[in-house]
Structure formats: C-alpha cells, structure tokens
Amino acid sequence: MTQNFLVIDPEADFVVLKGLASPARVAMLALLHEKGPMNVNDIAAHLELPQSTVSTNVQMLEDARLIRTENQKARKGSQKVCYPTAEEVLVVFKSAYKAIKSDAIEVSMPIGLYTGFEVTAPCGLCTTDGIIGLLDVPNSFLDPDRMKAGLLWFTRGYVEYQFPNNAKLANAEIREIEVVMELSSEVPGTSADWPSDITLTINGVDVGTWTSPGDFGDKRGVFTPDWWKLKGSQYGKLKNWRVGADGTYVDGVRISSVSLAALDLKSHHSIRVRIGVKDDAKHPGGINIFGRGFGNYDQDILLRIKTV
Numbered sequence: 149m150t151q152n153f154l155v156i157d158p159e160a161d162f163v164v165l166k167g168l169a170s171p172a173r174v175a176m177l178a179l180l181h182e183k184g185p186m187n188v189n190d191i192a193a194h195l196e197l198p199q200s201t202v203s204t205n206v207q208m209l210e211d212a213r214l215i216r217t218e219n220q221k222a223r224k225g226s227q228k229v230c231y232p233t234a235e236e237v238l239v240v241f242k243s244a245y246k247a248i249k250s251d252a253i254e255v256s257m258p259i260g261l262y263t264g265f266e267v268t269a270p271c272g273l274c275t276t277d278g279i280i281g282l283l284d285v286p287n288s289f290l291d292p293d294r295m296k297a298g299l300l301w302f303t304r305g306y307v308e309y310q311f312p313n314n315a316k317l318a319n320a321e322i323r324e325i326e327v328v329m330e331l332s333s334e335v336p337g338t339s340a341d342w343p344s345d346i347t348l349t350i351n352g353v354d355v356g357t358w359t360s361p362g363d364f365g366d367k368r369g370v371f372t373p374d375w376w377k378l379k380g381s382q383y384g385k386l387k388n389w390r391v392g393a394d395g396t397y398v399d400g401v402r403i404s405s406v407s408l409a410a411l412d413l414k415s416h417h418s419i420r421v422r423i424g425v426k427d428d429a430k431h432p433g434g435i436n437i438f439g440r441g442f443g444n445y446d447q448d449i450l451l452r453i454k455t456v
Contacts, residue, residue: 154213154234164237167212172197173205177214180232184367187220187227206230220374231370233446251455253314256448259329259439260297263310263420265289267302270336270434274299276373276441298441301334301381303434306349306424311451313419320455322413324392325350327421328450330443331360332384334434338365344433348389349422351411356396356404358387359431369443381436383444419451 156164167173175195180186183194192202206228209215216233219226260273269284275296281288289300289307300307315322333344340362347357369383376382390397391411396404413419425435440446 154237156237156239158239164212164214165239167209167214168237170205170208172201173209173214176202176205176209176230177232180215180230181235185229185231185370187222187229189227191230218374233370253318253320253453253455255311255314255451255453257309257311257421257451258295258297258448259300259307259437260294261309262289262294262307264308264422265306267305267307267424269303270334271302272300273297274376278375298439299376299381299436299443300439301434301436302424303334304425304427304429304432306422307437308349308420308422309449311419311421313413313417313453315453315455316414316417318455322408322453323456324390324408324454325411325413325419326391326450326452326454327389328386328447328452329423330384330386330438330445330447331358331423332381332436332438333360333363334381334436335363337379338363338381340364340366342433343431344425344435345429345431346435347424347426347429349420349424350391351413351416351420353406353410355391355406355411356389356398357429358389358398358403360385360433360435363434363436369438371440371444371446372442376442383442384436384438386445419453421449421451 158165176191179194188202188206192199210217215230218229220229267286267289271286272283273280273294276298280293281291331346333342335342342362344360345357346360348355363381365382372382388399391408393408395402396406425432439448
C-alpha cells in the first residue's frame, strides 16, 4: 500500500536523523502510529516514561517534522496533542534523489478544483473552517468557495478534474501514469463495513474499480480539524492507480487490462480524471475524497506522469 512518506537528504536534514536516533523517540512514534493522536501525559503513561522526558522528546520530533502538535482544551487548561506526519522516512542522497525524480512529472490538484460534476445526495463539501453551501444540496458543488474544499462526499455520480498533459508539452514519451488520492465510502455517520465500488475514469475510459471496505470513523483523522465531529467521516485509504503498458493496477495489484495505449494520451493536451460511484455499481456505497486539511494524508489529488 502507498504510504505518506518523508524524503530527506542526510547531508541537509541531519535533525531528522537525530530525531530517529533514540529508542524512546522511536517508541513514541510507533505508539502514535498504532494508537493515533495522543497527549503528552498519555504517551508518558503508556511508555512508563517521566512526563518531562516525553515533553523534551516531543519537541525534538516536532523539530524533525516527524510529528505535529496541537494545543487543545482540557479539563484544566490545555493539553498538547501529538500527531504523526509520515509512515515512512526515505533517506536519499542527492544524486539518487535526482535520478528518482528526473523521469516523473507531478501535478497536484486541490479536490475542489473539479471542472465537472454530477452528484446525488447525501452530499456536501467543507473547508478546514466549515461547511460550504448547504448539506445534501447538489447545487452547493457550484459554490465558488469549493476551491477551498478539504473534504467532499456524495452517494452516486462523479467529480472530474482536468490536468495538463505536461509530458506532451515537454515532448516526452509517457511510459505510465499514476493517480493518488485518499478515499473512503460514505454513509450517514460512519461504518467500517460499508463497501463501495469507486471507479476511476481517464479521458473517458474506465480504467478500473476499487472497492472501499468502509467509511472510517474509529478515530480522528491525523489532519481532520477539531470542529468536524467524530461521528463524521474521519479518514480514508491512500490509493494509487497506475496505468502502464500491460494494464491498470491499484497499489501494485492488477485490476484491469486497460493499458496506457487505450487512453491515447498523445492526442490530448489535457488528462481528464473522473472519480465516482456509478449508478449500476454492485456496491453503491458512496465516496469521500479527502484533501489538504482532512484525513490521514495532507495532500491534494496527485497525478504523476512517468516518462521514458
């Protein structure tokens, strides 16, 4: 499964290496990934460490960008709550990093910048500050504030995004493309057992369907804002669709025979990416799309074009 990762240059990011060079700090990171966000006192209790030791190490992990913290109200005063920021840390030397990146063209698209949509209620959009328009009113998807959306959801239908075909502009030959986004099913409230068939379409071609197992609300999403109630969708699964010469894959598993040739990318100056739930889906369980400021991955929809 594709993870949220932090790429570091060991020559420039020594503070990150220092942050990991402690059994106590590694134990704290492991605890946060296992249990979810926790305050300093709870971390100290779980690991049987002095509160002062935990506080010092929390600051080092925050300086290293391995966690982020929020001050939240408590029964008496406030508490510092810790959130992990990356599931993988990739140490790459400059020459190797250049080689990794040289054959990839990436474009990030905020989830509210769709160019077309057709959705059915229950549906809605929100920013990190509040709801956009009216809940369960499809016309709210026309609201100009949609460009600020960090979370959107609907039952059936789609949203479509138009990405520039930067490989064509660069006169480069495409060998595969990837689309990465955080998704879940959608049900009033939440339910871990609520399957939904979510289909990705590129340039009018259905490339493949992934069945989301549920709508996740067992714990607050790492980046989900405090105003969003816990009974609402909290986070999704980060899914990676990859279309290459021999078919389409989700997280490395082949799901269809639709290949890059079927998309005819050479003939198009843009790449239209549509994501949604079809009317005839076997499991029409709705969709949540998480963007920046919501869920477990603080990112937009990513299109990655890999060239020869």
